Amino acid sequence: MVNIDELKFDEKGLIPAVVVDSVTKRVLTLAYMNRESLKISMEKGLTCFWSRSRQELWLKGETSGNYQHIVSITADCDKDALVVVVEPDGPACHLGTFSCFENPVWQSESLNEFSLQGLYALLEGRKRDMPEGSYTSYLFEKGLDKILKKVGEECTEVIIAGKAEDRKETIYEIADLAYHVMVLMVESGIRVEDVHKELASRHVIDHKVKQEKMT
Numbered sequence: 001m002v003n004i005d006e007l008k009f010d011e012k013g014l015i016p017a018v019v020v021d022s023v024t025k026r027v028l029t030l031a032y033m034n035r036e037s038l039k040i041s042m043e044k045g046l047t048c049f050w051s052r053s054r055q056e057l058w059l060k061g062e063t064s065g066n067y068q069h070i071v072s073i074t075a076d077c078d079k080d081a082l083v084v085v086v087e088p089d090g091p092a093c094h095l096g097t098f099s100c101f102e103n104p105v106w107q108s109e110s111l112n113e114f115s116l117q118g119l120y121a122l123l124e125g126r127k128r129d130m131p132e133g134s135y136t137s138y139l140f141e142k143g144l145d146k147i148l149k150k151v152g153e154e155c156t157e158v159i160i161a162g163k164a165e166d167r168k169e170t171i172y173e174i175a176d177l178a179y180h181v182m183v184l185m186v187e188s189g190i191r192v193e194d195v196h197k198e199l200a201s202r203h204v205i206d207h208k209v210k211q212e213k214m215t
Helices: 035-044 116-129 135-142 144-164 167-188 191-214
Strands: 014-021 027-033 049-053 056-061 068-075 082-088
Touching: 027 035, 027 049, 027 082, 035 056, 035 068, 056 191, 116 135, 116 167, 116 191, 135 144, 135 167, 144 167
Parallel strands: 014 082
Antiparallel strands: 014 027, 049 056, 068 082
């Protein structure tokens, strides 16, 4: 572990802290810490920054309720910058958005970034805008019963492909199932982060069960 005294604060006694969501891995914000705010962050397990505009300590979430629970703090190779991985209680930006970084500047036409969170956001957009000719819009228009029916059908397709030991077809059907499950999640207001947290809690339980069986 790196000691605070080993960190390199700038001439104003500050060190930049890049805050990253532990589930989505998205950058939430770029803030600054001084020695005191870093110590408070480590003691409380909540992000505390130094506000350069107000010239005072700023415990994130103290007024908004959008606390950021710290998972880890890591220094870079020069020890003059930090990455703070957190589990946020709400939006990171004062504008109410999930991240402060929501304004695209440039994007490659040939390289595409895929993530479950990105797909979820796309499905949310389909539900919100309901564009004509979209299969996803059709599912949302038909409602929960239709979505559940499709999830059931895709479950059956996965079983059939898996039983046939057809790897390519099984992958294809699992992808179909995952898509329809995510449509169900959007319809039900269940976020990717919710499922991630549930799986993480089960991992801990599973570990305990294994330990009990061994003793």
